[in-house]
Amino acid sequence: MTRPRARHASVSGVTILALALGCVLAVTARSSATTGPAPGISRELARERARSIEHVRYELAFELTPGMTQAEGRVRLSFEVRGGAAPLVLDFGGDALTFAELDGAELDPAAIRVADHLVPRPRPLAPGAHVFRARFRAPVAPAGAPLTVFRDDASGAEYHYTLLVPADAHRLFPCFDQPDIKARFVLELTAPAAWTLVANQPPQGEPVVRPDGRVVQRFDETPPLPTYLFAFAAGPFAVVEAPAQPGAPPTRVLVRPAKLGSLASQRLIRMHHDASAALARYFDVPYPFAKLDAVLLPSFPYGGMEHAGAIFYREDSLVFDHHPTDLEDANRSTLVYHEVSHQWFGNLVTMEWFDDLWLKEGFANLMAYRLLDELEPGRQAWLRFHQRLKQRAYRIDVTPGTTPIWQELRNLADAKSAYGEIVYDKAPAVLRELSSRLGDDVFRGGLTRYLRGHAWANARWKDLVGAWSAAGADGLDVWSRNWVLRGGLPTVRATWSLDEGGRVRTFHVEQRASGVGGAPTWPLDLTLLVAAPDGRRREVAVRCDGPSAAVPELVGEPAPAWVLPNPSDSAYARFVLDERSAAALLDALPGLDAPLLRAVAFSALWETVRDADLDPARFGATALTLLATERFAGSRAQIVAALTTTIERYLDAESATRLRRALLAALTGALERGELEGLELDTFRAIVRLARDPADVAWITAVLDGTHPITGLELGARDRFEALAPLLAAGEPSAAARLDTLRRERAAEDGAWYAYAVGAAVGSAETKERYFAGYLNANEPPEAWAEDSLEFFHWPGQEALTAPYLPRALDSLGWVKEHRKIFFLPAWIDAFVNGESSPETLAAVDGFLASHPNFEADVRRKVLQSRDSLARAVKIRAKRWPL
Numbered sequence: 001m002t003r004p005r006a007r008h009a010s011v012s013g014v015t016i017l018a019l020a021l022g023c024v025l026a027v028t029a030r031s032s033a034t035t036g037p038a039p040g041i042s043r044e045l046a047r048e049r050a051r052s053i054e055h056v057r058y059e060l061a062f063e064l065t066p067g068m069t070q071a072e073g074r075v076r077l078s079f080e081v082r083g084g085a086a087p088l089v090l091d092f093g094g095d096a097l098t099f100a101e102l103d104g105a106e107l108d109p110a111a112i113r114v115a116d117h118l119v120p121r122p123r124p125l126a127p128g129a130h131v132f133r134a135r136f137r138a139p140v141a142p143a144g145a146p147l148t149v150f151r152d153d154a155s156g157a158e159y160h161y162t163l164l165v166p167a168d169a170h171r172l173f174p175c176f177d178q179p180d181i182k183a184r185f186v187l188e189l190t191a192p193a194a195w196t197l198v199a200n201q202p203p204q205g206e207p208v209v210r211p212d213g214r215v216v217q218r219f220d221e222t223p224p225l226p227t228y229l230f231a232f233a234a235g236p237f238a239v240v241e242a243p244a245q246p247g248a249p250p251t252r253v254l255v256r257p258a259k260l261g262s263l264a265s266q267r268l269i270r271m272h273h274d275a276s277a278a279l280a281r282y283f284d285v286p287y288p289f290a291k292l293d294a295v296l297l298p299s300f301p302y303g304g305m306e307h308a309g310a311i312f313y314r315e316d317s318l319v320f321d322h323h324p325t326d327l328e329d330a331n332r333s334t335l336v337y338h339e340v341s342h343q344w345f346g347n348l349v350t351m352e353w354f355d356d357l358w359l360k361e362g363f364a365n366l367m368a369y370r371l372l373d374e375l376e377p378g379r380q381a382w383l384r385f386h387q388r389l390k391q392r393a394y395r396i397d398v399t400p401g402t403t404p405i406w407q408e409l410r411n412l413a414d415a416k417s418a419y420g421e422i423v424y425d426k427a428p429a430v431l432r433e434l435s436s437r438l439g440d441d442v443f444r445g446g447l448t449r450y451l452r453g454h455a456w457a458n459a460r461w462k463d464l465v466g467a468w469s470a471a472g473a474d475g476l477d478v479w480s481r482n483w484v485l486r487g488g489l490p491t492v493r494a495t496w497s498l499d500e501g502g503r504v505r506t507f508h509v510e511q512r513a514s515g516v517g518g519a520p521t522w523p524l525d526l527t528l529l530v531a532a533p534d535g536r537r538r539e540v541a542v543r544c545d546g547p548s549a550a551v552p553e554l555v556g557e558p559a560p561a562w563v564l565p566n567p568s569d570s571a572y573a574r575f576v577l578d579e580r581s582a583a584a585l586l587d588a589l590p591g592l593d594a595p596l597l598r599a600v601a602f603s604a605l606w607e608t609v610r611d612a613d614l615d616p617a618r619f620g621a622t623a624l625t626l627l628a629t630e631r632f633a634g635s636r637a638q639i640v641a642a643l644t645t646t647i648e649r650y651l652d653a654e655s656a657t658r659l660r661r662a663l664l665a666a667l668t669g670a671l672e673r674g675e676l677e678g679l680e681l682d683t684f685r686a687i688v689r690l691a692r693d694p695a696d697v698a699w700i701t702a703v704l705d706g707t708h709p710i711t712g713l714e715l716g717a718r719d720r721f722e723a724l725a726p727l728l729a730a731g732e733p734s735a736a737a738r739l740d741t742l743r744r745e746r747a748a749e750d751g752a753w754y755a756y757a758v759g760a761a762v763g764s765a766e767t768k769e770r771y772f773a774g775y776l777n778a779n780e781p782p783e784a785w786a787e788d789s790l791e792f793f794h795w796p797g798q799e800a801l802t803a804p805y806l807p808r809a810l811d812s813l814g815w816v817k818e819h820r821k822i823f824f825l826p827a828w829i830d831a832f833v834n835g836e837s838s839p840e841t842l843a844a845v846d847g848f849l850a851s852h853p854n855f856e857a858d859v860r861r862k863v864l865q866s867r868d869s870l871a872r873a874v875k876i877r878a879k880r881w882p883l
């Protein structure tokens, strides 16, 4: 699974991401007689069932009808009992159970429902084969349901799709909803004849046409799959087909017909084929499934979800109505490569429990960048890895809200909280470091053993460690203890002193724990890049396994001009600069020629700012200079994001206005002079985010109206909507009429969605109240709309309107966790906690934490993660810098 992508660079010190978690367990006890199993799926229940249940097979049938609010379904579930000591417990949280039968004996459906479960018989079943049959109804809604419907305003068409990760399959049908009871699925869908139906496996023969004109389509039986990977989708899709290629499966792309013209379908098919073939070679394990479909779904809550043989994607991650920017293009590639990697890591071999979520997500992200490096050379894969993944990981891992990569999980009802930067960003970073330490042969050899040894079954991270050991690795105990089982990371800096002659007297590398407690140090192998005053540079290797390590090679040398730790970005730690190096690198940075080195130095300076050890105004001046010549899109995004955060959060009002105007002048000037070929759209988006003054708003208006044309700038529909945000926020008189017109003109291009999102920027109390109420409505608007609007709700300069919502936002955390999908909760917390930078906001957050000491630990951690950037902003603003 992949998070939705933020369209704008990080603006608050924390990337604005969406989050959406699944579902709510309806916890009303429907049966009175028995105390029964607890809500959700507990570890104990899962263990007991995994021990006693095997050979599970579901025959499922669903009726799909336009306009439905419930789906009718039936299931025939066959399984074998190995001899368990506990009663049979199934999971079901759908709307209604209308018929149930166990081994041919009919049951009272109401009597067997207990919380989220079905207990068909209170005593243990006899060993051997059993069959449970049921008919049921499950909810269908634009949001908050296991079967989601998207209603296309323009065409009136409906698209239905399942999204059951991490444990929502039981909200759709009765099942054993845990990843380590893999089952074979046979699916039958009944639907209008005009709809294309897609499932994990190919259709089994031609559909049968019923007398009412509807069709019944069966699909081939799946190989063993966990419930969270079962999926289907239905709707009047356009379909592009491609046959199998050597090493790659047959592939179809399904998309709304209106988007077909903008879809680079052949490129998309080639990416899926190339990735499949490359991964089959790398893992030395063939592609595991019969086919690979890519289903593009509007307002899908994640970037993608790796259902076995049928990846579901968020349509706007893959289809662009404009020439995609370099960042959009690269993100599209890593998204596809991520999801294809899951077909091995996660789908062929599945985690036993969601505490090992990091295995599949960490590997999928590592492989995504490996494939970008291999299949699209020249895309600077590892520079992007540094700029996107590692920066996000550091930002969370430095906080007291961080967790180990492996996260204990007592109940699947809390599994959504395991998703986040630690599994998506830290896990691939430490895996990459491990792969360079073990060498590619051992690393790959272990992966092949692991995938072959556990194919079609489940495994734990210790199985992978065992596979690497068998392939020749050693020292993995220490690695596991420090990087898998322990949260946090070291902050590392070099310190040195000089003698009277100006030569190095002492030189050390020091590390201290950032964020969480526990042992203060990590075993670290790193390099230092040491620049002499004459400009010559040398690299020195240092092993730092304790709080401090001496670097004798440098003693007696002339004083360095600057020292930069980890110049090639191989180590995982937070690197900050000593005072002397920070000052020198502010000047030297624009002259560093290698893009990765420049980015690493920039990141180290930025971390030093975030530690309140470097004047943000001085940093801002250097960043502005750097931007003038930087032409790599990822690096420009990193610089613009840091500058935007500096302006919005770290500087006093007067300095912020000065820097914002200087940045806007630099961006608009470079655009108008035609200096930014290929970067025009990124630059325009940055301008939109920064515009406040009437002159800037007028500039945007003129560009939108075409009275001020910019060569090379091609705006998509969504950009036209989002460009209205500064107009709406400023109360520009034409703004509301422009939004209305655009919504009408662009109705076929998701105008209603984009208009909803950007409309949150209107600076009135009534508007904010209306949006806030919508956020706490489970079924409308679609979750992607709500999520996309959070950024506009918190439009900069509207703190007086939005800050008062913080207490209500915090009080709603339980509801949000329960009703929204995986990435909504962190986005929610971050929007409200990090939308402001004032001591009052910090005090309100701390007051909430103090008055809710026993608040759900997973949610509390997310609050602590967002609080960190807020606290840094407050500290930096309070500091007085020497002139």
Ligand SMILES: [Zn+2]
Pocket (backbone or CB within 6 Å): 001, 002, 306, 338, 342, 360, 361, 364
């Ligand atoms: Zn994933």
